[in-house]
Amino acid sequence: MEKILWDDGFSVGVRELDKQHQQIVMLVNTLIxxxxxxxxxxxxxxxxxxxxxxASDHFKTEEQYMLDYDYPEYSSQKKQHQEFKKKTVDFCVGTMVHKATVPTEIFTYLKSWWTSHILQEDMKYKEFFNTRGLK
Ligand SMILES: [Fe+2]
Structure with missing residues (x-):
């Protein structure tokens, strides 16, 4: 499977959040x-x-900024973050049980979740935060 190629299109315009996203993407690529x-x-x-x-640390940082700046899509983001955490924990348990190989669903899921979450959901706050001085 192709790794996630990071380019400027992934930047949400907030340095701290970009850095965290990059670290997560790097780990997903390691898994791929x-x-x-x-x-x-x-x-x-x-x-x-x-x-x-x-991811959990990153969600905390991101959600705190959303609260601080009164971001209108905070609840929807929080819900998506919670669903991700739950699903990933299930995957971790499953992986430890199945010793031989890692199901391709894991890579497919992680790659598509992070790509679409950053590019579609997180990208919505780029202008919101930037115009409020958070960069
Ligand atoms: Fe997010």
Whole structure:
């Protein structure tokens, strides 16, 4: 599977959030790479766990900014973040049970979730935050 190629189109215009998104994308790419070689399931679970932790920290930062600036789509974002966390935890558990290979659904899901979440949902706050001085 192709990795996620980061370009300026992914920038939400807030440096801190861009940095966090990049770290998460890097971990998703690490998981995509692992799909092509044989790796111990512990390494896969560790990377998944790390990605979940980074994501969780990132959601906290993002949601706090949304609250601070009274962002109108805060509830919808929070809901999507919660659904992501729940689904990823299920995946982590599943991966640790199935020792042999990692289901392709994981990579497909993570790649499409982050790509569409950043490009469609997060992109909606770019102008909102920028015009309020958050960059
Ligand atoms: Fe978000």
């Amino acid at each position: 790479e692992m799909n092509e070689t044989e790796v111990a399931s512990e390494i896969i679970s560790d990377t998944l766990t790390k990605m979940t932790q980074y």
